[in-house]
Amino acid sequence: MLTTIVVGLLVLIAFFYVAIPLLAPDQVDRLPDDRDPQLVDLNEEKAALLRAIQELDARVDLPAERRRQLHERYEAKAAKVIAAIDEREAALAGRASKRERRETKRVPVGAVVVLGAFLLLAAAVPTYVLPRVSSTDTITTTDVDVAQQLQAAQRAAQADPSAENLLALGDIYLGLQRLDEAETTYRRIVDELSPVPGAAYKRLAVLALQRDLTQAQGWLELARGAEPDDAETLYLLGEVAFARGDLERAEDAFEAFAATPDGAADPTVQRRIELIGRVRPLQAAVLADPSEENLLALGDAYWEASEPQKAVESYFKVLTDHDATQPRALARTGQLLYLAGRPSDAVGAIERAAVSAGGVAALEPDAVMTLADAYAQTGAWEEAARTYDLYAELVGPELGAAAKALAESARTQASGGAAGGTDATSLAAVGRQVFSANCVECHGQRGEGGMGAQLAGNPRAANEANVRDAVRFGRGMMPAFQAALAPEQVDAVVAYVTRVLSQSEL
Numbered sequence: 405m406l407t408t409i410v411v412g413l414l415v416l417i418a419f420f421y422v423a424i425p426l427l428a429p430d431q432v433d434r435l436p437d438d439r440d441p442q443l444v445d446l447n448e449e450k451a452a453l454l455r456a457i458q459e460l461d462a463r464v465d466l467p468a469e470r471r472r473q474l475h476e477r478y479e480a481k482a483a484k485v486i487a488a489i490d491e492r493e494a495a496l497a498g499r500a501s502k503r504e505r506r507e508t509k510r511v512p513v514g515a516v517v518v519l520g521a522f523l524l525l526a527a528a529v530p531t532y533v534l535p536r537v538s539s540t541d542t543i544t545t546t547d548v549d550v551a552q553q554l555q556a557a558q559r560a561a562q563a564d565p566s567a568e569n570l571l572a573l574g575d576i577y578l579g580l581q582r583l584d585e586a587e588t589t590y591r592r593i594v595d596e597l598s599p600v601p602g603a604a605y606k607r608l609a610v611l612a613l614q615r616d617l618t619q620a621q622g623w624l625e626l627a628r629g630a631e632p633d634d635a636e637t638l639y640l641l642g643e644v645a646f647a648r649g650d651l652e653r654a655e656d657a658f659e660a661f662a663a664t665p666d667g668a669a670d671p672t673v674q675r676r677i678e679l680i681g682r683v684r685p686l687q688a689a690v691l692a693d694p695s696e697e698n699l700l701a702l703g704d705a706y707w708e709a710s711e712p713q714k715a716v717e718s719y720f721k722v723l724t725d726h727d728a729t730q731p732r733a734l735a736r737t738g739q740l741l742y743l744a745g746r747p748s749d750a751v752g753a754i755e756r757a758a759v760s761a762g763g764v765a766a767l768e769p770d771a772v773m774t775l776a777d778a779y780a781q782t783g784a785w786e787e788a789a790r791t792y793d794l795y796a797e798l799v800g801p802e803l804g805a806a807a808k809a810l811a812e813s814a815r816t817q818a819s820g821g822a823a824g825g826t827d828a829t830s831l832a833a834v835g836r837q838v839f840s841a842n843c844v845e846c847h848g849q850r851g852e853g854g855m856g857a858q859l860a861g862n863p864r865a866a867n868e869a870n871v872r873d874a875v876r877f878g879r880g881m882m883p884a885f886q887a888a889l890a891p892e893q894v895d896a897v898v899a900y901v902t903r904v905l906s907q908s909e910l
């Protein structure tokens with residue numbers, strides 16, 4: 405509605421701008437053209453004659469009769485000149501008025517072109533100017549484009565509720581995070597149309613993922629039925645079935661995915677298939693006999709495949725159903741707690757594991773390192789120093805160098821307390837905590853890299869200026885930490901990366 409008014413107004417303005425000069429040309433006054441050369445000459449002649457007459461009147465040396473004759477001659481000449489001037493001015497005025505009329509009859513092409521272009525623009529993209537959206541939406545300029553797309557998609561789906569149009573509309577809702585409307589739209593396809601395109605089922609699966617994996621898997625099975633070779637469907641089905649522990653369907657889907665061009669190019673899928681192959685008989689054994697031994701074997705297989713979450717599901721059953729002090733199950737549960745940001749719970753679990761294993765030294769080195777980190781993170785610096793030292797002993801001098809440095813810095817923290825925070829070595833121990841809280845998800849617990857660059861043994865990670873810059877301002881996919889971390893935390897994590905991590909071997 406508003407758009408129509410604006411366009412209407414623009415048309416009116418254009419009309420007045422173009423038409424009024426055409427209808428009333430005399431409206432505009434023109435200045436006389438006094439730069440005409442003939443007129444200039446005549447005026448100069450007139451001035452000269454008048455000057456001559458004045459001079460003549462001043463000449464007392466001439467006889468009166470002679471002066472009168474000359475005076476009359478000059479005056480007659482001046483009269484002629486003045487008449488000529490009048491004539492010329494009249495002639496110029498007439499020409500000017502003719503020219504004026506001719507000019508106003510010419511269409512002002514430039515102005516019309518500009519206005520025309522403006523009107524076209526306004527008519528073609530009215531929603532860019534004034535997006536038409538429901539009153540419940542808040543609009544920022546970046547939304548305008550989407551709002552226009554949404555409007556177009558809504559109209560298209562109304563005019564022709566085809567699968568294609570409804571999918572496009574649902575996708576726009578999805579992009580706008582209007583999930584309920586997206587779901588309703590996709591469901592219309594499923595309920596009202598036949599055949600249902602796999603894409604509609606797939607979208608419903610994605611929407612179901614967050615609340616109900618079983619339902620999501622159901623939609624994905626339907627999507628696969630509609631489009632058996634769709635790589636994305638097969639991959640998602642594999643992941644969802646795997647997460648639900650439905651290993652048979654997961655293996656089947658991953659194998660089908662690996663047979664697609666996308667799947668063949670994906671290096672992770674083979675590892676998934678191998679893992680499932682290894683885990684399936686173990687899971688079957690657990691189902692047949694959920695003994696401690698079977699549960700531990702299943703947990704270990706998941707743990708070694710870097711699936712700690714799934715592993716701990718099994719370990720947890722060991723702890724609740726069989727042996728509440730099983731050391732490996734306890735320690736690994738503690739490690740997962742540490743990774744989940746619960747260092748005190750981690751300390752509790754790993755200490756109990758150490759008690760039942762017969763000492764911290766009897767635990768796996770990884771668990772010992774996590775315990776040291778968890779001590780440090782909870783401010784138990786003495787315990788941390790002792791445990792880092794123990795880890796260094798367990799893994800040998802080469803792998804243990806970084807832990808030695810950490811033990812050193814933890815000791816400085818322990819003796820210096822808060823005042824020791826500026827000391828370079830003690831900073832590293834704090835830095836390691838900052839690192840595990842903020843950086844490991846991308847750079848790995850040991851700086852081995854992942855989504856982020858490898859930092860362990862990386863000479864660029866020993867360059868303080870480079871590291872500080874990356875941490876403060878971010879880099880590529882890496883976020884900036886300037887605002888998220890306190891200045892001392894930045895100093896600490898930079899010290900840890902440059903002095904410990906970059907010097908360590910993997």
Ligand code: HEC
Nearest residue numbers: 842843846855856857864871874875879880881882885897
């Ligand atoms: C979201 C993932 C992510 C997080 C979190 C992250 N990084 Fe990075 N980091 C990256 C990526 C990706 C790069 C490579 C950037 C590039 O060069 O394009 C990188 C690069 C770096 C570099 C530069 C390495 C080089 O070769 O110059 C350093 C140093 C670094 N990160 C340290 C850290 C520290 C310290 C933290 C925690 C405070 C951290 N990163 C958190 C992803 C991350």
